[in-house]
Amino acid sequence: MTVIDTDRIRGCLLSGAAGDALGAPVEFDAWPTIERTFGPRGITDYTDRGGFGLGAITDDTQMTLFTLEGLLRARDRGTDPVAEVRAAYLDWFATQGGAVPHRTGDLVTDERLHARRAPGLTCLSALEAIAAGKTAANDSKGCGGVMRVAPVALTAAPEESDRAVFTLAGELARLTHCHPSGWLSAGVFAVMVRCLLTTASVESAVDVGLTVLRESADEHDRVETEQALRAAVALARHGIPHPDDVERNLGGGWTGESALAIAVCAALCAPDLREGVRIAVNHSGDSDSTGSLAGNLLGARDGVAAVPTEWLDSLECRDLIEGLAKRIGG
Template sequence: MDSDRARGVLLGLACGDALGRPVEFSSATQIEAKHGQLTEMVGYGAWNQPAGTITDDTEQALCIVRSIAEQQGFDPADIAERFVAWYDSGPFDIGRMTMRSLSRLKHGDEWDEAGQHVWEQSREGQNAGNGSVMRCPPLTIPYANDWEQLVEVSRQSSRITHADPRCTYGCAILNLTVAGLLDDADTPLQDALDYVGTDAPDELLTALRPLARHESPDTLETSGYVVHSLQTALHDGLFAESADEAIVTAVNRGGDTDTIGAIAGAVAGARFGATQLPDRWLSAIDESDELEALAGELVEVA
């Protein structure tokens, strides 16, 4: 496996997350009025944090990565415990379904029960958020060459907090696409869609098939709905001409900027490699060195 591309998955995710953090919830028009085009790590704004601060996207991804490195493989119960410890630390940003699921885990649910219970108790429109797809790309590195296992661990990772099939299969399709990019595949998204076939929800397949044909939808939404987030982030991650263009484009669309930026960043990082991410971004993120080291450990696990 190309170690530069593997490092790109983790560091690209963090760059998109940190660049998008200060403008989360802003519209594209509001971002343009304040920043022109946001291309630099800036401080404060949403969540009132210093420049380069990561959010729950990267923090949960780190829980997954640290677990895999220490356990030498995917252990969903261990990851769930790490999520709960992170939840108990008082993060400034946490999604509603994640919070409800982790609360249930803390009070006795098993790793494969909490997310299911929360999903069953949530109405349509509040039951398929992007909180699991934003953190899942690191799973690709140790399982890139075993697609059957990659689909299984991707879906199980999602189920800890997000059990809706649009979320579980969203994680699987995203990670299969990233795996294809790590292997320099010509048609990574189409290969991913072919692999999951009709098992994945129609709504997800309908949104992503045009991208696999390299067609841009008339409208790209930036809400926290998992189908919107994946369509927009995969579009920008796969269609851009450079890693920084993918992330900047995704973030400047507005909306759920940190998560869409994180997903697009992971995809672009797998395409172009860590060396193509701007040094000025990486130096602003305190966790960059740990992410780089952990990427190497995940390659060793693979």
């Protein structure tokens, strides 16, 4: 990639946020409840059921934006990206009411990001430890690591290897999630987003992600992530899955590898972005995170024009997202 494709970068971020906003009202609902409320296709448009407001983003998008702010700061200053993103996550922790030694960036001053939208408890407790000068010590493989690392792909320099993207995304996830499935899933996801910025094939993005995973992690560590991806590919071969089959085959998306698998399956089997994001949010599991991941993948592939206008029009913090996306181009 020699030219930065700003349309696909914007598409990735905006579509991820839209998937988050679409799924948020049903994050804690089982499929029968979603079906009863919204009909056989489930939720297909924003609703303020759940009380966050129409088009409201959640912690998934908030943390994605803080990841991006940290990475841009590292790039602009030539400083360590992990240290800068750690500082950015402490800023996010401050927005959620956490006590931090100091604030670093600009995003933390935006009051809209101080909304508490069911933030992941693992992220909160890990950041509490980091704020106290310790490191996170947990065995969590929650999806709070993978759901925030798309910006690693978006800010990667053309000469950077996929393996470097994998490693950095994994390190950022590992700041808060110490189980291998919590951070290896993040590495694979970032590599896939990067592939989709330049190719149109989700299949080949899965192949590249699996290859880098095998090259970078030992078998014991990678087994769950690898199996989850294979299950996603297998399920997608049968066409659009019923929500019950999503859960039965891929889990509820609460863990990193399961959320990745649901997003990958949805991206593989859907005819377009809107349908892919719809499939990704309609199941009994962690709908906003899986919607956000599928949105990132398909937005990177298809660009902004593929994101439904009505999703963009009422998307919370759209201006903030657009502003950060613009900075990626320099």
